[in-house]
Amino acid sequence: MFNRRLFLCSVLIISLFSFSATALAGQGKAQVNQFRQLYQELPTPNAYRTASGAPGPQYWQQRADYDMSVELDEKNQRIYGIETITYFNNSPDTLTYLWLQLDQNIRTKDSLSRIASSGRISHPTSFRFLERIHSGFDGGFKIEYVKDNKDRDLHYTVVDTMMRVDLPQALSPYSQYSFQIKWWYNINDKSKIGGRSGFDYYEKDGNHVFAIAQFFPRMAVYNETEGWQHKQFLGSGEFALPFGNYRVRITIPSDHILGATGTLQNPDEVLTASQQARLEDARDSTENTVFIVTEDEAVQNEAEGADKTKTWIFEAENVRDFAFASSRKFIWDAMAVKFGERTVLAMSFYTKEGNPLWEKYSTKAVAHAIKVYSKFTFDYPYSKAISVLAGRGGGMEYPMIAFNGGKTEPDGTYSEGLKYSLIGVVIHEFGHNFFPMIVNSDERQWAWMDEGLNTFVEYLAEQEWEREFEEGNGTAYSMIEYMKGDKKYMSPIMTAPDADLHVGSNAYAKTAAGLNILRETIMGRELFDFAFKEYAQRWKFKHPTPADFFRTLEDASGLDLDWFWRGWFFGTDHVDLAIDNVKWCKVNTMEPALAKAIDYEKKNRNRKHYISNIRNKKDIEKTALEKDKSLSDFYDEHDPLEVTPLDEKQYKKYLESLSEEEKQLLQAGYNYYEVSLLNNGGMVMPVILKFDYSDGSEEVKRIPAEIWRRYNDSVQKVFVTKKEVRQITLDPFLETADVDTRNNMWTLQEKPDYFKLKKFERPSEKNLMQKVKEMEEEKKKEKHDEKISLR
Numbered sequence: 149m150f151n152r153r154l155f156l157c158s159v160l161i162i163s164l165f166s167f168s169a170t171a172l173a174g175q176g177k178a179q180v181n182q183f184r185q186l187y188q189e190l191p192t193p194n195a196y197r198t199a200s201g202a203p204g205p206q207y208w209q210q211r212a213d214y215d216m217s218v219e220l221d222e223k224n225q226r227i228y229g230i231e232t233i234t235y236f237n238n239s240p241d242t243l244t245y246l247w248l249q250l251d252q253n254i255r256t257k258d259s260l261s262r263i264a265s266s267g268r269i270s271h272p273t274s275f276r277f278l279e280r281i282h283s284g285f286d287g288g289f290k291i292e293y294v295k296d297n298k299d300r301d302l303h304y305t306v307v308d309t310m311m312r313v314d315l316p317q318a319l320s321p322y323s324q325y326s327f328q329i330k331w332w333y334n335i336n337d338k339s340k341i342g343g344r345s346g347f348d349y350y351e352k353d354g355n356h357v358f359a360i361a362q363f364f365p366r367m368a369v370y371n372e373t374e375g376w377q378h379k380q381f382l383g384s385g386e387f388a389l390p391f392g393n394y395r396v397r398i399t400i401p402s403d404h405i406l407g408a409t410g411t412l413q414n415p416d417e418v419l420t421a422s423q424q425a426r427l428e429d430a431r432d433s434t435e436n437t438v439f440i441v442t443e444d445e446a447v448q449n450e451a452e453g454a455d456k457t458k459t460w461i462f463e464a465e466n467v468r469d470f471a472f473a474s475s476r477k478f479i480w481d482a483m484a485v486k487f488g489e490r491t492v493l494a495m496s497f498y499t500k501e502g503n504p505l506w507e508k509y510s511t512k513a514v515a516h517a518i519k520v521y522s523k524f525t526f527d528y529p530y531s532k533a534i535s536v537l538a539g540r541g542g543g544m545e546y547p548m549i550a551f552n553g554g555k556t557e558p559d560g561t562y563s564e565g566l567k568y569s570l571i572g573v574v575i576h577e578f579g580h581n582f583f584p585m586i587v588n589s590d591e592r593q594w595a596w597m598d599e600g601l602n603t604f605v606e607y608l609a610e611q612e613w614e615r616e617f618e619e620g621n622g623t624a625y626s627m628i629e630y631m632k633g634d635k636k637y638m639s640p641i642m643t644a645p646d647a648d649l650h651v652g653s654n655a656y657a658k659t660a661a662g663l664n665i666l667r668e669t670i671m672g673r674e675l676f677d678f679a680f681k682e683y684a685q686r687w688k689f690k691h692p693t694p695a696d697f698f699r700t701l702e703d704a705s706g707l708d709l710d711w712f713w714r715g716w717f718f719g720t721d722h723v724d725l726a727i728d729n730v731k732w733c734k735v736n737t738m739e740p741a742l743a744k745a746i747d748y749e750k751k752n753r754n755r756k757h758y759i760s761n762i763r764n765k766k767d768i769e770k771t772a773l774e775k776d777k778s779l780s781d782f783y784d785e786h787d788p789l790e791v792t793p794l795d796e797k798q799y800k801k802y803l804e805s806l807s808e809e810e811k812q813l814l815q816a817g818y819n820y821y822e823v824s825l826l827n828n829g830g831m832v833m834p835v836i837l838k839f840d841y842s843d844g845s846e847e848v849k850r851i852p853a854e855i856w857r858r859y860n861d862s863v864q865k866v867f868v869t870k871k872e873v874r875q876i877t878l879d880p881f882l883e884t885a886d887v888d889t890r891n892n893m894w895t896l897q898e899k900p901d902y903f904k905l906k907k908f909e910r911p912s913e914k915n916l917m918q919k920v921k922e923m924e925e926e927k928k929k930e931k932h933d934e935k936i937s938l939r
């Protein structure tokens with residue numbers, strides 16, 4: 149029973165203790181552990197998508213083939229088309245209707261995007277803003293008909309930017325269905341109405357550059373995660389598209405030069421003999437660009453004009469979209485990138501208004517990007533990659549072709565900023581061939597999966613282009629200002645772009661910076677590059693989801709990155725780690741002279757305080773002791789620092805009690821630094837500490853983020869070194885996006901604190917026999933006490 153009583157007692161003590169601990173915690177912010185696993189946030193793995201992040205054994209995806217004839221009416225800026233879509237239902241589901249995307253409908257007068265747009269009058273307001281409000285532009289698809297392959301009308305319903313086509317008979321699994329759509333629309337003037345595609349009008353010579361995309365009704369994605377992906381096109385969220393094969397006939401004015409997705413099928417009919425010969429030369433030119441159409445030829449061409457037309461025929465296999473650019477103003481150059489026997493042509497189509505910048509950089513930047521992206525993912529599989537000068541700035545990407553802004557000044561000069569933004573945008577828009585054109589993610593929902601991954605590889609390509617390439621998006625450091633921002637207006641990266649106020653900062657910059665932090669700081673280049681490549685290879689020509697990316701990076705690297713995805717992708721906390729305190733400690737060896745000096749110092753420290761040291765010296769003329777020498781005894785006269793034979797004897801005894809290993813530890817003379825760290829921002833990160841030693845040398849120690857796994861807010865760690873530390877700096881290379889570096893530095897105190905070493909032996913638990921014996925002795929004692937009290 150005695151034993152039980154003791155047990156109860158300790159329970160009481162423990163519960164009292166834990167109660168007070170809970171009460172304390174209640175005063176602060178509740179800790180929702182950053183290291184709890186990501187389970188609720190990710191879909192359950194299944195036969196379509198495995199827990200490792202790879203396509204599963206029953207993975208399937210739909211396919212849509214297009215056979216199209218398109219005519220460009222330059223005079224009226226219109227485009228007409230007839231398309232036959234063959235839809236392959238590779239799903240195990242029976243489909244009673246199909247959904248198509250009518251992206252042009254964003255420009256109808258009553259589109260959801262226009263009606264639901266918000267806006268305010270700023271001071272001053274631009275003409276462009278008012279022009280857009282007043283615009284009477286008659287945009288959007290004019291659907292003339294939707295017919296089946298027996299020429300029978302199909303019932304269809306347009307829902308803003310989507311169209312449902314009802315099937316007369318349900319489309320059973322693993323079967324296909326062909327139908328035809330006839331349409332036309334007015335092409336938008338990009339400078340007035342805006343848009344990813346449209347035309348640029350050159351007033352001086354009265355010519356157009358047509359950059360045509362999202363120009364035909366396109367199949368929506370149907371898959372096992374979304375069903376039909378028919379979230380409306382509101383402007384920010386881009387596209388989700390199935391793969392397929394294309395055959396496209398494009399009729400344009402006969403003096404136009406045209407660049408498009410796919411391989412030109414009839415060069416003899418649309419190119420001159422010399423143009424064809426030059427194109428052949430370009431296929432052998434891996435160092436320099438070759439002109440297919442020179443600037444002089446283009447200038448001559450743009451002055452003439454033609455009434456006749458030509459039809460260019462293109463075929464493309466396994467692409468998710470099709471776009472083209474057409475103008476009589478185009479200069480055209482190309483060069484080759486070799487993958488073994490295979491040749492990829494890097495090409496540019498641009499007007500003289502882009503020179504000399506474009507002829508110098510555009511095609512070479514494409515060729516450079518082809519090589520760097522291939523290194524980090526997989527060999528670029530298509531036969532060509534085109535950069536087209538279209539628009540004032542920015543860029544837009546399609547399979548094998550991208551529209552990039554960047555005109556020079558009329559006198560042929562250009563700013564340094566324009567140079568780097570052109571090289572950057574050419575690399576970036578080419579890079580979209582990998583993400584999302586081939587690694588075909590859903591842009592409408594997850595802008596970061598293409599923009600972020602692409603901005604990250606763009607950063608790598610830019611670093612390989614020029615050592616001091618102007619750093620834009622992509623570094624941790626570049627995120628600091630954004631991450632400091634008001635959390636009220638911030639969304640996690642895992643937010644659909646149309647609902648995100650900061651798509652640029654989140655989808656592009658924060659994602660790219662996060663990947664850079666993973667590569668440089670958390671995973672290391674070797675593990676990261678392997679895992680990133682694995683993701684690209686697993687999902688090329690497939691449709692990955694966010695979970696597939698998160699899982700693959702963990703699966704291939706052997707690292708648990710849940711904390712990182714949670715903090716960086718699912719959260720808005722910023723990084724602000726701080727050094728709260730550093731204690732410098734040394735071992736008190738108990739060697740008498742040192743031990744006495746330490747004791748004396750400790751005692752004296754108390755005497756040094758203000759009252760006894762300064763005020764009393766002034767106010768008390770003489771103490772009793774000073775007046776009366778007879779009050780003095782041994783303690784006043786003896787030297788506290790004197791080492792006596794007794795001290796020596798005790799020290800010797802102490803040493804004898806130690807093992808050889810213990811003696812070594814005692815006398816090695818190490819410096820111990822107890823570093824206290826705070827996590828003020830909320831987002832945990834690896835702790836990178838630079839130690840500056842007093843001998844002038846330095847050392848960097850890297851501690852993984854798991855140091856925070858139990859205590860997310862504050863943690864301590866002891867560092868041991870032979871050298872003395874002068875200063876400690878946290879995140880010395882600014883690689884974690886720490887928003888406040890003022891609390892990242894600590895200068896060491898002058899003297900160390902000494903600590904004693906003692907032998908620590910855990911008292912062994914009493915065995916039952918001992919306890920019974922004790923109990924009996926206790927009883928005996930009680931009886932004895934009784935007897936005494938009876939007396």
Ligand SMILES: [Zn+2]
Pocket residue numbers: 576577580598599602
């Ligand atoms: Zn982009």
